[in-house]
Amino acid sequence: MSLSTEKRIQERDVVIQTIAKLMIPFIQLFGLYVMIGTEGAGGGFQGGTVLAASFILLVVAFGIDKGRMKMPEGWNAVFKSLGLYLYAGVGGLLCIIFSLGKAEYLNYCAIPLAKIIGGPATRGFWVGNIVEVGIGVTVMAAFVSIFYDLVRKEESVEEGGAEE
Amino acid sequence: MIEWIAQHIVAKYNFWIAIVIMLTGLYATVAKGNLLKKLIGLTIFQTAIFLFYVSLSDVGTLSGLGLHYGTAPIVWEEGIHRGYMYVNPLPHVLMLTGIVVSAATTAVGLALVVRLYEEYGTLEEERIMEKEMEIDKRGT
Amino acid sequence: MIIPIDLALLFFIVVIAIAAITTKDLLAAIVLLSAYSFLMACVWVEMNAVDVGFTEAAIGAGVTTAFMIAALSRTARWEEK
Amino acid sequence: MLPIEQFPVLVVAISLLSALTILLAGWLNKKSCFYISLATITFQFILSIFILRHVLTVGTIHYWLGGWRPPWGIEYVVDALNAYVLIIILFLSLLAAIYSKRSVEHEIDEKKLVTFYTLFQLLVTGIAGVVVTGDLFNMYVLLEVCSLAAYALIAAAGGRALKASYNYLVMGAIGVCFYLLGIGFLYSVTGTLNMGDMRLLLPALYGNKAVQVAFVFILIGLSIKCAIFPLHTWQPDAYTYAPSVITVIISTAMAKASIYALIRVIFSVFTVDFITLFAPIADIISWVAAIAMIFGSILAIAQFNLKRMLAYSSIANIGYIMLGVGLSTSTTLGLTPALMHILNHALMKGCLFMAACGFIYKADLRDIRDLVGLARRMPYTCFAFLLAALSMIGFPPSVGFVTKLYLIFAALDAGKYIFIAVIFFSTLLMIVYFWHVIEIMYIRVEEKGEKEIKVADAPMSMVIPGLVLAVLCFIVGIIWLIGTPMPLMDAINSGLGLGVAVP
Numbered sequence: 051m052s053l054s055t056e057k058r059i060q061e062r063d064v065v066i067q068t069i070a071k072l073m074i075p076f077i078q079l080f081g082l083y084v085m086i087g088t089e090g091a092g093g094g095f096q097g098g099t100v101l102a103a104s105f106i107l108l109v110v111a112f113g114i115d116k117g118r119m120k121m122p123e124g125w126n127a128v129f130k131s132l133g134l135y136l137y138a139g140v141g142g143l144l145c146i147i148f149s150l151g152k153a154e155y156l157n158y159c160a161i162p163l164a165k166i167i168g169g170p171a172t173r174g175f176w177v178g179n180i181v182e183v184g185i186g187v188t189v190m191a192a193f194v195s196i197f198y199d200l201v202r203k204e205e206s207v208e209e210g211g212a213e214e
Numbered sequence: 215m216i217e218w219i220a221q222h223i224v225a226k227y228n229f230w231i232a233i234v235i236m237l238t239g240l241y242a243t244v245a246k247g248n249l250l251k252k253l254i255g256l257t258i259f260q261t262a263i264f265l266f267y268v269s270l271s272d273v274g275t276l277s278g279l280g281l282h283y284g285t286a287p288i289v290w291e292e293g294i295h296r297g298y299m300y301v302n303p304l305p306h307v308l309m310l311t312g313i314v315v316s317a318a319t320t321a322v323g324l325a326l327v328v329r330l331y332e333e334y335g336t337l338e339e340e341r342i343m344e345k346e347m348e349i350d351k352r353g354t
Numbered sequence: 355m356i357i358p359i360d361l362a363l364l365f366f367i368v369v370i371a372i373a374a375i376t377t378k379d380l381l382a383a384i385v386l387l388s389a390y391s392f393l394m395a396c397v398w399v400e401m402n403a404v405d406v407g408f409t410e411a412a413i414g415a416g417v418t419t420a421f422m423i424a425a426l427s428r429t430a431r432w433e434e435k
Numbered sequence: 436m437l438p439i440e441q442f443p444v445l446v447v448a449i450s451l452l453s454a455l456t457i458l459l460a461g462w463l464n465k466k467s468c469f470y471i472s473l474a475t476i477t478f479q480f481i482l483s484i485f486i487l488r489h490v491l492t493v494g495t496i497h498y499w500l501g502g503w504r505p506p507w508g509i510e511y512v513v514d515a516l517n518a519y520v521l522i523i524i525l526f527l528s529l530l531a532a533i534y535s536k537r538s539v540e541h542e543i544d545e546k547k548l549v550t551f552y553t554l555f556q557l558l559v560t561g562i563a564g565v566v567v568t569g570d571l572f573n574m575y576v577l578l579e580v581c582s583l584a585a586y587a588l589i590a591a592a593g594g595r596a597l598k599a600s601y602n603y604l605v606m607g608a609i610g611v612c613f614y615l616l617g618i619g620f621l622y623s624v625t626g627t628l629n630m631g632d633m634r635l636l637l638p639a640l641y642g643n644k645a646v647q648v649a650f651v652f653i654l655i656g657l658s659i660k661c662a663i664f665p666l667h668t669w670q671p672d673a674y675t676y677a678p679s680v681i682t683v684i685i686s687t688a689m690a691k692a693s694i695y696a697l698i699r700v701i702f703s704v705f706t707v708d709f710i711t712l713f714a715p716i717a718d719i720i721s722w723v724a725a726i727a728m729i730f731g732s733i734l735a736i737a738q739f740n741l742k743r744m745l746a747y748s749s750i751a752n753i754g755y756i757m758l759g760v761g762l763s764t765s766t767t768l769g770l771t772p773a774l775m776h777i778l779n780h781a782l783m784k785g786c787l788f789m790a791a792c793g794f795i796y797k798a799d800l801r802d803i804r805d806l807v808g809l810a811r812r813m814p815y816t817c818f819a820f821l822l823a824a825l826s827m828i829g830f831p832p833s834v835g836f837v838t839k840l841y842l843i844f845a846a847l848d849a850g851k852y853i854f855i856a857v858i859f860f861s862t863l864l865m866i867v868y869f870w871h872v873i874e875i876m877y878i879r880v881e882e883k884g885e886k887e888i889k890v891a892d893a894p895m896s897m898v899i900p901g902l903v904l905a906v907l908c909f910i911v912g913i914i915w916l917i918g919t920p921m922p923l924m925d926a927i928n929s930g931l932g933l934g935v936a937v938p
Binding site for chain 4: 249259263305311315319325327329333342
């Protein structure tokens with residue numbers, strides 16, 4: 051039952067471990083595809099969740115200690131912050147700064163990134179994807195940290211509300 | 215009478231079922247004594263509201279041959295030329311946010327449930343109240 | 355939307371929702387909740403709300419269930435009374 | 436677009452960024468959390484002053500996120516009502532942030548400090564967001580952001596707070612779900628979520644059953660959030676067991692933001708016409724408010740725990756605000772008394788809770804009966820408590836007096852004399868329970884003898900915010916009586932179509 055009793059799980063669940071090993075890369079690839087593979091806006095939330103689900107599968111199959119090795123808890127805070135910086139900082143505030151206070155928050159057209167990189171001139175194509183990555187990383191880190199907090203045996207810290 | 219039933223109940227069965235599920239969830243949230251069960255009820259309640267919203271977006275027309283429903287809200291050129299009707303995507307987008315909010319609420323609730331169990335050693339609301347009363351008596 | 359499939363799925367959803375709140379075994383209740391979320395995701399895909407469907411499958415059926423089982427592993431499995 | 440028109444979104448976006456900056460900076464240095472939070476809230480407060488000035492001199496700010504025009508995109512609208520409430524909640528948040536320095540060090544485990552300030556900043560983000568947004572669904576999301584932060588913060592105190600927080604979570608989640616359901620009904624008939632747009636589209640549909648049901652759902656959902664009388668059950672426990680600074684902020688800023696949401700939905704999305712002609716709810720609100728005023732005061736008398744007494748007193752005071760809302764349709768004063776009490780109650784209750792938590796901080800005094808002779812030991816905190824309590828009772832020229840005066844004017848104007856009696860009776864009950872505390876603190880003498888009296892007040896960072904609020908209780912009262920803010924009130928009333936007597 052308990053997830054931290056790693057030994058028991060390792061003895062029992064060869065099938066689950068093998069299948070998890072096979073599945074995790076594909077789940078992560080799918081998450082990335084949902085996040086940035088499509089040209090339109092949206093997908094950050096779902097992609098982030100799918101990525102988080104892959105980590106949770108890792109923890110369920112191999113135990114919490116292996117999970118911590120792959121993604122230490124300290125990183126979660128960094129990922130959350132950096133993701134949100136990408137979302138609100140680059141995607142939002144830069145719009146205002148680039149256009150010298152003329153364009154609105156989240157108005158990606160104001161960032162001339164498409165011209166610099168040379169992508170298609172569709173509305174905010176490149177910036178949109180960067181922002182999606184930001185949202186996805188934040189959601190992933192938030193979900194993984196909530197899961198770690200729930201699994202952890204020592205005193206837990208309330209998390210949540212980090213989603214926007 | 216039959217017409218009224220056909221128009222208000224059969225044609226809108228999605229909404230009726232959504233309301234049945236909603237009330238099931240609300241009942242569990244209010245009446246169950248177990249803290250985890252309350253959260254399960256809350257999740258059911260919220261999901262039923264999302265079903266209500268998605269049902270709203272599912273537009274269709276009643277033609278001579280029966281009901282014609284819209285396709286998924288993916289716009290492609292051929293589809294536009296052939297006049298496909300697509301379902302309203304706005305409630306879908308709203309519900310994406312709703313689902314994330316609901317998951318976050320459940321997560322905070324679960325963290326509280328775990329802490330409460332560590333504190334009182336039980337998940338039953340009545341037991342917790344009894345223990346709180348005991349603490350109060352000892353305190354004064 | 356295909357009405358027979360829709361009706362069948364919704365019928366199962368109602369049954370599962372009622373089962374989830376009546377069972378005394380909390381682990382069973384959580385697994386039933388997961389099934390409920392998954393069937394709900396199926397209903398939404400069948401109603402052409404593809405994105406909502408697979409978000410619900412990932413969050414409702416996947417992550418929330420994992421959270422609940424993680425919480426259950428640190429608390430009591432059986433409901434009293 | 437003028438640079439100042441970017442401010443409504445900056446109030447929210449910078450706060451959100453700051454919350455995550457705290458998370459990152461706290462990793463390196465735990466002490467920095469407090470200073471980042473304080474700096475951000477100060478900045479937000481300065482922005483809100485500019486917003487108010489702009490709204491008063493130029494006019495309503497409409498802000499389209501991402502450049503999408505209103506029926507499609509999210510719109511942030513700041514008119515006189517928003518600007519007024521925004522400045523109140525940010526001022527109270529600022530004082531609470533100053534207050535948090537020492538009290539958090541005292542109450543919260545050092546390991547949790549970073550998380551605590553992150554969630555604190557998210558709470559402020561949510562509250563500010565609820566106030567500036569002009570979109571019904573966005574309001575739902577932001578209500579949830581601030582509620583989730585509040586649940587976690589209340590639970591941070593541990594012990595009894597956990598159960599209080601859990602009850603709040605269940606009640607709050609049900610309330611917000613009702614609100615969401617109500618928006619769903621409105622969306623199904625109008626096809627829009629923008630408040631301004633909906634205000635234009637709804638009048639033709641007022642007779643529609645779905646609209647009326649939606650109104651009831653939204654009203655009940657938000658009433659749970661505001662802790663209006665029969666739906667207040669989560670509130671006393673949550674206020675009593677939360678950490679000090681959280682009690683201060685949720686009893687002032689967050690409660691006011693919820694009431695703002697209620698007023699906004701009743702008068703701005705639906706209009707006065709709707710609630711007078713199609714859903715005659717004004718009288719019901721007034722009567723429920725009257726019951727809340729008396730019920731809250733009577734229960735407050737029965738309490739021994741000081742914070743719990745103040746929590747029940749809050750229920751009575753929410754009753755005052757709702758009485759103002761209920762009377763507003765039938766008087767020429769409009770919403771003025773309710774709006775006044777939003778500010779006044781925030782000042783008084785903030786000060787009282789700061790003082791009460793100061794007693795707990797210094798001497799772990801929770802019970803009223805233990806406060807004997809405290810005025811000699813903690814003179815400044817007790818003085819702040821005294822001023823705020825006098826103001827609550829309605830000592831002229833304090834803010835409590837002004838509220839009661841205007842409510843009586845409104846009741847006279849509306850011809851509903853019974854509410855005057857209710858106001859007097861509730862004032863009488865208030866005198867009973869506040870005088871009880873003041874008497875114990877100032878007049879009763881300790882039995883042990885008066886030899887060992889040492890002045891040992893709470894730290895300055897906890898005393899000064901309380902004293903500032905206590906002094907403001909009287910200064911603002913005088914300002915109200917002079918009538919300086921009346922143009923603002925008139926602007927709000929005319930914006931909502933109130934202030935003209937409706938027969």
